Amino acid sequence: MVVAVKKMKLQSLDQLGEWESEVSFFGSLSHPNLIKLLGFCSENVKKTRELLLVYEFTPNGSLADHLFTSLFMKNPATEPLSWNLRLKIAIGAARGMAFLHMSQVIHKAFIPSNILLDGNYNAKISGFGLAREGPTEGHSPGTTRVIGTNGYxxxxxxxTGRLYVKSDVYCFGVVLLEMMTGLRAIDIKRPDRQKYLVDWLKPILTNTEGPKDIMDVRMKGQYSSEAMSRAAQITSRCLEQDPSSRPSMDEVSQALEQIESIKERPQ
Structure with a gap:
């Protein structure tokens, strides 16, 4: 049996808290689109405390490995994902996030590197070190420090430093935009007005012809105009400034499933 082992040397109380959070949430939650925690261990090695987490192995790496691989790289393990595979991954991730929110858990770190892919490219959400028990709609448990302001x-x-389940929905929208474009949420190598993907491209999402111009060229000819338009619409809704205007993750999941069912021929 092949497994994945995450090994950390304890250097701060925050790090210990994140490790304990992963153990706690993985121990109490189970869903096909959440990574499985198989075991954990804390031990002292040469006066240093080491923290171990043992997960199911995901042979296809992470979504980030595939989205942001150079166009010129030939490593088959990180080949660009097709439109159908991206949609499959997005649907699986949406289902996993909907389950978390139903369980009153806010993930807080939903990014491409925390979306792992098994042998069949099923999404497996990981990275629960920052997860928190969430509030009911319209309330927030608050937080003591703002983490993860890197474009997501x-x-x-x-x-405000306050979290809601709809804060996760915004993160999901950023990832959807990355999946559509193949571009990172932040890239300091891009021109100033294009460094932040959401600020740059969100206004284009709802334009009649806009989405076509921002789609990842590696998916050319793989999707229909209706599928592209609907994907842009649900992405834009996830990225609304007002949390109450964003859809729930269950609504996002249903919208993506409807896109998957579109039978119109690719353009």
């Missing part, structure tokens, strides 16, 4: 964090979280 929702505006209300950056402004």
């Amino acid at each position: 964090a929702a505006p209300e979280y950056i402004a």
Whole structure:
């Protein structure tokens, strides 16, 4: 049996808290689109405390490995994902996030590197070190420090440090935009007005012809105009400034499933 082992040397109380959070949430939650925690261990080695987590192995790496691989790289393990595979991954991730929110858990770190892919490219959400028990709709448990403002964090979280399940929905929207474009949420190598993907491309999502111009060229000819338009619409809704205007993750999952069912021929 092949497994994946995450090994950390304890250097701060925050790190210990994140390890304990992963053990706690993985121990109490189970879903086909959440990574399985198979075991954990804490031991002292040469006066240093080591923390271990043992997960199921995901041979296809992470979504980030595939989205952001150079166009010129030939490593078959990181070949560009097709439109159908991206949609499959997005649906699986949406189902996993919907389950978390139903269980009153806010993930807080939903990014491509935390979406792992098994041998059949099923999404497996990982990275629960920052997860928190979530509030009911319209309430927030608050937080003591703002983490993860690297292009994925929702505006209300950056402004107030307070989290909602809809803050995760915003993160999901950023990832959807990355999946559509093949571009990173932040890239300092891009021109100033294009460094932040959401600021740059969100206004284009709802334009009649806009989405076509921002789609990842590696998916050319793989999707229909209707599928592209609907994907842009649900992405835009996830990225609304007002949390109450964003859909629930269950609604996102259903919208993506409807896109998958579209039979129109690719353009």
